Structures are given as C-alpha cells and as structure tokens.
Amino acid sequence: MKKSYIIMTFLLGLTIVLSVGRAVLSNTLSTSGIFVSKAEQEINSYKTQNVILSEKLLTASSLTNIIEKAKASGFTDEKALMVIKTSGPLAVRP
Amino acid sequence: MKWRYPFVFTILVLLFVLIIGRLYYWQIVKAEMLSELARSQYKGFIKVIPKRGEIKTSDGFPIVTNKVSYLLYVNPAEVKNKDQTIQLLSSLLDLTKASISAQLLPDKFWVPIKSGIDAKKKEEIGGMQIPGVGFEEHFTRFYPEASVAAHLVGFVGKNEAGEDKGYVGIEGFYDRLLRGKEGYSIELKDALGRPIISERTSMTGGSDGDSLFLGLDRSIQFLIEQRLKDGVERYGALGGMIGIMNPQTGDIIAMASSPTFAPQKYWEYDESLYKNPFITNTYEPGSTLKPIIMAGALDAGLITPQTKCNICVGPVTISGYDLHTWDDKYYKDTNMIEVIQHSDNIGMVFVAQKLGVDRMISYLTKFGIGELTGIDLQGETAASLKPRSAWYAVDLATTGFGQGISVTPIELLSAFSTFANGGKLMQPRVVTAFENSNGEVFKMPTKVKGIPISEKTAKVMTEILANAVEKGEAKWAKLKGYRVAGKTGTASIPVKGHYDPNSTIASFIGFAPVDNPKFVMLVILEKPTTSIYAADTAAPMFFDIARDLLSYYGIPPSE
Numbered sequence: 001m002k003k004s005y006i007i008m009t010f011l012l013g014l015t016i017v018l019s020v021g022r023a024v025l026s027n028t029l030s031t032s033g034i035f036v037s038k039a040e041q042e043i044n045s046y047k048t049q050n051v052i053l054s055e056k057l058l059t060a061s062s063l064t065n066i067i068e069k070a071k072a073s074g075f076t077d078e079k080a081l082m083v084i085k086t087s088g089p090l091a092v093r094p
Numbered sequence: 095m096k097w098r099y100p101f102v103f104t105i106l107v108l109l110f111v112l113i114i115g116r117l118y119y120w121q122i123v124k125a126e127m128l129s130e131l132a133r134s135q136y137k138g139f140i141k142v143i144p145k146r147g148e149i150k151t152s153d154g155f156p157i158v159t160n161k162v163s164y165l166l167y168v169n170p171a172e173v174k175n176k177d178q179t180i181q182l183l184s185s186l187l188d189l190t191k192a193s194i195s196a197q198l199l200p201d202k203f204w205v206p207i208k209s210g211i212d213a214k215k216k217e218e219i220g221g222m223q224i225p226g227v228g229f230e231e232h233f234t235r236f237y238p239e240a241s242v243a244a245h246l247v248g249f250v251g252k253n254e255a256g257e258d259k260g261y262v263g264i265e266g267f268y269d270r271l272l273r274g275k276e277g278y279s280i281e282l283k284d285a286l287g288r289p290i291i292s293e294r295t296s297m298t299g300g301s302d303g304d305s306l307f308l309g310l311d312r313s314i315q316f317l318i319e320q321r322l323k324d325g326v327e328r329y330g331a332l333g334g335m336i337g338i339m340n341p342q343t344g345d346i347i348a349m350a351s352s353p354t355f356a357p358q359k360y361w362e363y364d365e366s367l368y369k370n371p372f373i374t375n376t377y378e379p380g381s382t383l384k385p386i387i388m389a390g391a392l393d394a395g396l397i398t399p400q401t402k403c404n405i406c407v408g409p410v411t412i413s414g415y416d417l418h419t420w421d422d423k424y425y426k427d428t429n430m431i432e433v434i435q436h437s438d439n440i441g442m443v444f445v446a447q448k449l450g451v452d453r454m455i456s457y458l459t460k461f462g463i464g465e466l467t468g469i470d471l472q473g474e475t476a477a478s479l480k481p482r483s484a485w486y487a488v489d490l491a492t493t494g495f496g497q498g499i500s501v502t503p504i505e506l507l508s509a510f511s512t513f514a515n516g517g518k519l520m521q522p523r524v525v526t527a528f529e530n531s532n533g534e535v536f537k538m539p540t541k542v543k544g545i546p547i548s549e550k551t552a553k554v555m556t557e558i559l560a561n562a563v564e565k566g567e568a569k570w571a572k573l574k575g576y577r578v579a580g581k582t583g584t585a586s587i588p589v590k591g592h593y594d595p596n597s598t599i600a601s602f603i604g605f606a607p608v609d610n611p612k613f614v615m616l617v618i619l620e621k622p623t624t625s626i627y628a629a630d631t632a633a634p635m636f637f638d639i640a641r642d643l644l645s646y647y648g649i650p651p652s653e
Contacts, residue, residue, distance in 0.1 A: 033283075048162050048231065052213045055161045058238035063316045 136283050144274030145233060147303030149247055149264055151312040152526075156305075158247050158265075158357075161236035164211040164229040166219065170198045172226035179224055183207060186219055210234065241356040243315050245370035246349050246524065248472065249357035262368050264306065264524060266472030271528065274303030302531040309345030309526045314338060314643065319350045321639050326352050329600075329631040330623035335372045335503055336639070338615045341511040341605060343540045344520030346469070347613060373467075373474040376500040380585025381420075381437045381628075382603045382616075383496030386509055388430060388445055389555045390457030393547040396448045399554060402427045403444045410440055413488040417443060420584065434562045437582065439495040446494025451485045454493060460546035461509040462519055468543070469504055469522040476502060497586060497593075507616045509546075510603050513559065513579065514611035517552040519543045560608050568602065568633035573641055575651025579611075580604020580636065582628040587621070597621040600628035602636040612647050615639065 059065060120128065149158035166187065173179050176198060184191045187208045197205045209232070211219075216229055235250045248263025260269035277300015318336045326334045338347040351371045355363035391397045407426045409418045419439045425432060433441030446454060458464060464479035477500035480489065492498035504522060512519045521541040529535045547555075559579035563572050568582050583601040586593035600622050605614040615636060622631040 048213075051160070051162045051233075054159075055236055055238075058156065058159065058236075061155075062238040062240075063312060064239050064242065067316075 137280060138283055142277040142279060142300050143233075144276060144300055145302040146235070146250070146258065146274065147272040147305040147528075149272075149306050149308065151308055151310045151315070153312055154307075155238075155312055157237070157239055157243060157308075157310070157312065159236050159238065160233040162213060163209070163232050163234045164213070164216045165209040165232060166207045166211055166216075167228050167230060168198060168205045168207055169203055169226045169228065170200050170205060171203060173198065174225045179226065182222070182224060183227070186215075187211075235358065237356075237358050239312070239316070240358070241354060242312075242319060243310065243349070244354050244357050245351050245372070246310065246346075246471070247357060249360040249368070251360065262472050263370060264308075264471065267470050268304075268306060268525065268528075272303040272306070274531070275300045277301070304531070305529045306525045307527040307529070307535075308524055309340065309343070309347060310349075310524065311347050313646065315348040315350065317642055317646075318348045318639060321635060321642075322350050322352050325617075325619065325631075325635040328624070329619055329635075331600075331619040331621055331631070333371075333620045335618045336615065336635075337372050337503055337507050338613050338643075339507055339511055339522060341514035341520070341611050341614045344508070344511070344522045345526060345540075346522055346524050369473050370471060372503045373469060373471055374502065376475065376477045376502050377599050377618075378497050378499065378585045378588065379501050379506055379601070380496040380583040380599070382506060382510070382581050382583030382585075382601050383499065383501070384434060384437065384442050384494070385513065385555055385559055385581055386458070386461050386463070387442060387449065387454070387494050387496075388434065388558070389513065389547050389551055390453065390461075391445045391449045392430075392554055393457070393551040394449065394453055396453075397430055397445060399430050399558060401430050403429070403433060403438070403441045405444050406433075406438060406440045408440075410443055410491075412443070412491045413486060415488050417491060431558050431561055434558050434581065435566050437562075437567065442494035443491040444494075446490050449490075449494075451482065451490050454490060455479060455482060455485070457546065458493075458499075460519075460544055461512065462543060463499070463501055463505055463509060465505075467502075467504050467508045467522050468541075470524050474502070474504070476505060496583065503616055503618055506603065507614060510616070511605070511614045512546055513552050513555050514605040514614050515552070516549040517545050517547045519546055556608055559604070563604065566629075567627075568629040568637075571629075571634040571637045573606075573637055573644070576606055576640075576644060576649075577608035577652060578604055578606040578637070578640060579608050580633075582633055584626065584628045596626070598626040598628075600626065600630075600632040602628055602632040604636060604640070606640050606644060607649060607652060609652070612649065613643055615643075 145160055148156040148160070150156050166183075168179070168183075170176075180191050180194045180198070183189065183194050189208065194207060197207065199205075211229070219227070220229065237247075246263050248261055248265035248267075250258050250265055251261050253259040258273070260266050260272060265272065318338065322334050322336050325331070333352050335349075335351045337349045339345065340347055349370075349372055353367060355367040360368065388397075392399075404427070406424055406428050408424050409416050411417070417439060420437060423436070424440065425436060425438065428436070428438060428441055430441070430445070432438070433445070449457070458479060464476060466474050466476045468474075479499075489498055508519065508522050519542070521543045523538065523540070525538055527535055527537045556579050559581055560577050563569065563578045563580050566582065568580075572578065581603055583599075583603065585599045585601070586595075587597055587599060588594075599618060599620055601616065601618040603614070603616045605611040617632045617636045617639070619628075619632050619635070625631055
C-alpha cells in the first residue's frame, strides 16, 4: 500500500515538473524568435558581404583586368619563340 | 402577470436558438474560411528564390556568376519633403526630375525608381536616410570577364511573367538546369508577428541552380577574341569567326565571333547580334570542303594520292557552265596531293565525278554535313543536303570544290576534326560537367557520332594537308619547326543566283601538331577588303594564333 502510494506521488510529481518545464520552455522559445530573426538578418548580411567581396575578387583576378594592368605597367607581347633543345647522349651520336 | 414567465422563457429560447444558429454559421458553414484566415495570421510562407548556377571555364574560373544589386523604391506616403527627395534622387541616380515626380503619386505605397544599383551606390544613398526611400536586394548576372565569350554563354533576360530566363548559347540551352527550383519555408508567428522558433520548417521543394563546367580555356578564348578583333580591322572585313576544338573529345576550347554584344547590357544591342554565327550562319565553304570530298574518294578506294587527273589541262564545261581554277592555272597530269596543294578546282571536279552522286551524298552525311552537330548551344541550324533527285551533273562538280553547298562553321570544324582523330567524328560539346547544389559533380560523356573514314585514310589525308601547308599558296605564313595540316578556303558569295565577283568569305582550317593534334581551328573572315584571298588574310591569322597555342601548350618544334 505504501509502495503504490510512493509511486503515485512520484508520477504525480513528475507530471507536474514536466508540465511546468514545458510551460517554461515554451515561454522561453516563444520570445527567442526575435533573436532568431536578428541572427538570420545578420547571416544574410554576411552572405551579401561575401557575394560583394567575391565580385571584387573575381573582377580583380579576371584576365581583362590583369591585361589592362599589365599594359599600363609597360608589359608587351613576346612574339619570338625560343626553344632550348637538349642534345642526345654521346652513346647514340653517330 | 401569468404571461411574464412564458414570455421571458420564449425570449430566452429564441436567444438560445439565435446563438446556436450563429455558432452553426461560424463553426460549420464558415469553418474553412475562418481556419484559413487564422492560418494566414500566424503562418507565414517565405518564398525562397533559387540562386542561378554559375558557368565556369576549364580552370574553374566563373566566367558567369551572380552579384548583388538593389532596386531603389519610394513609399510616397512616407516622403516628408517631396521636392527635396526628387532633387536628391535625380542627382544620385542620374534620372530626370520629371520621370521621378511622375511616379510619386500619393495613392501608391511602393514605387520602383531604379534597379541594378550596386552595393557602393546603395551604401551611399542608404547612408543619407532619406524618408520613404528603401531598397530591395536582388541577384543579377555578373560577368567578371565582361563580354568575353558572349555568343557562347548567351544572356539572362526576362520571360512574359517577369522571371529570369536564359536566352541563346549556354544560358538558353541549359536554362532549366541553371535556373534551379523555387522553394518555400513556413514560419509560425505569435500575436505580435514574431517568429516562433519551435514551429519553423526548413526550406522545401527548392534547390539552387546547377553550375556548369566548360571545356573552354579562358586564356585561349581571350587570346582569339583579341586576334579576331585585330584581324577584322587589319583586313578590313565585315566580321569574322574563330572556333577551336579538341579533336579527341569534341570539347570546344574557344569560340568567338565579331561583331559581338555585351551580355550584361544585351538590351543596348541589336537582336541580330545575339545569335552565334558559328552555329547559326550557313555559308558556301569553298576549298575548305575539298579535303572532306577527297577523303571520301580515298576511303572508297576510287583514287590514291598518286592518281593522276586526266581533265586538269584546262577549264571544263558541264551542263553549259564553264568551271575554272581560282587562278586560271592548269596542271597537266597533276596528282591528288598536288590537287589539294594547288587547291585545284578542276582536280576536285575529277574527284567528285569519280565519287558519283550517291557516294557523295553518303560521305557528306557520314561527315555530318547537312545535319545538326548536336552541340549543346541554343540556336544551332543546318542546311539540309539537296534530295537525290535534285542533284545534277554541275551540282556534283561544284560540290567537289565546296560551292553550291552550304554548311555552318561548326559542321565544317566537326567534320574536319575527323582527320585529326583517326577517322572518328566526335559530337562537339561545350559543357563537360555539372555540379548540383549539394556539390556533387557529374561528368558528361563524350560521344562518337560515327566513323566516316578509316584510320588509314585519315592519316593519308593528314599528310596531304600537311603538304598543302608546306607547299601551298599560304606557305609564306606557315610556322617554322612545326608540322601543321590545313587548307585555305576562298569562297564566292552567292547573290541573286550569281556569285559576287568582288567579295569572298576567306577561311583557313587546320590542326597541329600533325603527329598528335592538340587542336583543330577554323578561322573565317567575312568579305575581307585588303585581299579577297584566304592565303593573304585568314591563313596568317590562323598561323599567328596557332603559334601562340603551341607555345601555350608547351609543345616544342619537331623540326
């Protein structure tokens, strides 16, 4: 009789604790939406910044830009090809 | 007083019935509508626009990507000083005051003023905190290399619904793949409209567009665009085209046409410039078709390189038409190697007659002439071959030297590549792989379209073409130390049933190095004015580019 009384009390207590816990958690979560919203805005702003930076990076590394800068710095096309041929080993020479 | 009790009771019953009726109305009849209304108050659908896929060259550089741009809008109801706002926006956005003023009607809440504003400008205007002025973020196409490969990549415009849509080239052909799929996420809100974190669902039903990897070499593409621009100016041509292909895989290494357009400002150009002439324009190829015809006759065993032409002593007359050589020089008992070397029209009439109409049609078809190559670009066209019944003796003869038949440059480049690939005809392709939004990469397989000639014939033809470069009319422009196989083509332009005597399409097609071809290239100049001959115009352009390519690939001279 005493044992079942303890179990009943424990279960009742557990139910109350869990109910209160749920209520507290729900309340906390219901207001944390504001922070999530702010965090999302911040993430989106970083994403935008990343895209803007990648745009700058691609523009800077484009051949169009590099060639313009090379020309401005005085570089010119080298038309003449120079090939250095290695001579064959002595053993195969006639 | 007895009536009071029944009266009150009746009133109460009536009120009760009224309440029950009203409850029935709201909870049964209007239940669905109210549920929907409630859902719309606490549930928010967030539309997720997919990011369009990138287009990357063989070195992984995104030749087409996305950038952030902004739309500036005004809420007229929130504007405090209308005149001052108009004045400010006019000077900042380079718009007329009248155009802004006309839009700021007091009954409107959202008026778009200007789109395509970059981040720097947005920061500048946003920093002023002008009342009633706001921005909307958008993604638009960005071309780090500006208009390089414009005809190949195409552009992104709008469809009837105002949504982004790819037109022509890769953007048009792979629009569905690049576009991605629109998705949405659901968000529950509290009474004050704040999101409830535990009830948020992740994005469903959508994905960003796939990115495409091309066989295009950015450096070579840049190089040929410069060379083409210089060549068109130097030779006073109306326009020109260059296409370079890997003969073993069919990959397009570079492709350029002039005049061109800028995809980032496509609306500023005439619509006729949007199409890629390398895959859409048909022309009579002239002498550049001769190797295809001769290869057919060699493969069929009808001639050998040493076969002597017994009609090459002078002009020939077929069905009342006099046929001449391009320089009116005639070589008695010339062999097939010399026919290609001298680009002898009469020699090719001899070959065509040996081949006959049926075998001519058969070999042209095997080489893919008269059919679409199947290149993965939007807008490809092809001129079908004439039906068998419409071939007359003179048609057979003129087709032998590339007149009276029309091809697109891509058809010719693809067919000619067969010599550099052991007789195998590859399907030309631009995209070699694609990457989905999860980062998985899928390679596109290469495709052999057919084997029009044997490996032996391909080798023989290669040697004949190498001889043509060594000793032909363009020998002055050839590269020292390298073996190149190629052929000039000075094609007449048909105008109202006759050929224009003053203008030509000058071209040169070839590959290098002969022993292990790294590239096949076709150079075309439309109506050059400094000289009508390909040997003086297209050939030097070809060798100029070929020298740079061989150097770029690190191939040393063989001789």
